[in-house]
Amino acid sequence: MSPFPADVRDGVSLEYFPGPPPPDAPVQFVVVFVLLAEGFLLADIRGRGWCVPSGRVEAGETPLDAAERETVEETGYRPLALRPVGSFRTRAGGIDSWAEAFVTTKANEEGPPTGTDSQGRRAVEIGGLPAVYYRWGPFYEALFGHMAGLARP
Numbered sequence: 657m658s659p660f661p662a663d664v665r666d667g668v669s670l671e672y673f674p675g676p677p678p679p680d681a682p683v684q685f686v687v688v689f690v691l692l693a694e695g696f697l698l699a700d701i702r703g704r705g706w707c708v709p710s711g712r713v714e715a716g717e718t719p720l721d722a723a724e725r726e727t728v729e730e731t732g733y734r735p736l737a738l739r740p741v742g743s744f745r746t747r748a749g750g751i752d753s754w755a756e757a758f759v760t761t762k763a764n765e766e767g768p769p770t771g772t773d774s775q776g777r778r779a780v781e782i783g784g785l786p787a788v789y790y791r792w793g794p795f796y797e798a799l800f801g802h803m804a805g806l807a808r809p
Contacts (some may be wrong), residue, residue, distance in 0.1 A: 658763045659674070660672045660673075660676050660795065660798050660799060660802070661795050661798060662795065663793060663794075663795035665708055665791070667748065667749070668746060668747070668748040669744050669745075669746070669747045669748075670745070670775060670795065671715055671744065671745045671747075672742055672743070672744055672757070672785070672795075672799055672802075673743050673744075673745065674741070674742045674802070675741055675742060675743065675756075676683050676740065676742075676756070677743040677745070677754040677756065678742055678754075680716055681745075681752065681754045682766055682780060683703060683713055683719045683743075683752065683754050683755065683756045684712065684713055684753050684754060684755065685710060685711065685712055685713060685744075685753065685754070685755035685756075685757065686710060686711060686713060686719050686722045686723040686725045686755055686757075687708060687709075687744060687755050687756075687757045687758070688709040688710065688712040688726060688727045688735060688738070688757075688758050688759075688760075689741075689757065689758065689759040689760075689803040689807065690708075690709070690727060690731070690733060690735055690759075690760055690761075690763050691759070691761050691802075691803070691804060691807040691808070692761070692763065692779050693710070693711050694759075694779035694781070695779040695780045695781040695782065695784065696708065696779065696780055696781075696782065696785065696800065696803075696804075697709070697727075697731050697733060697763065697777060697778075697779050697807065698731075698773045698778055698779070698780055698788070698789070699730035699731050699769060699775065699776070699777050700775040700777070700778075701730065701772075701773050701774055701775070701790075702773040702774075702775055703773065705788075705790035705791065706778070706780070706788045706789055706790055707790050707791075709723075709726045709727040709728070709729075709730040710726060710730075710755070711725075711726040711729075711772075719740075719756040719758075720740075720758070721737060723735065723738055723756075723758045725809075726736065726772075727763070728766060729769060729770060729771050729772040729774065730769050730772050730774040730777070731769055731774070731777040732765060732766055732767045732768045732769045732770070732777060733763040733764065733765050733766065733777070734763060734764045735758070735760045735762070735763045736760060736762040736763060736764065736768050737760050737762050738758040738759070738760045739758060739759055739760065739806075740756055740757070740758055740775040741757050741758065741759045741803070741806050742757045743755060743756055743757060743758060757803075759806050760807070761808070763808055766793075782800055782801070782804055785800055
């Protein structure tokens, strides 16, 4: 059981675990927390809104490869020194999907987002997240507080 509250909406639950996914659970998605001096780097994803870079692990990719690719595509920043910091389990209709979570405080700007549904990017301080994050609630409040602690030395 996760020490974080679950986010449950429309029959789908999302949980965060501060460790890797189970060995028998393939990682299908990645979630990337980039904490810059200005705040957490967010992408404005069409149909969703402001959120951290995330997406599917494509055939032939490692989760780390996917985390780098998704961050560049959705924000135009290349993350450096990504560290795996946990996993997410999404459960819908009794079926689990797993994502690996990464964090970094280092990224190089390469240009505007390209090739995805991203409509822009911005960095938001943790105190400003409740006003802009697409699904804010107790789960995300605990999650971002945890990630801020992991990102800062």
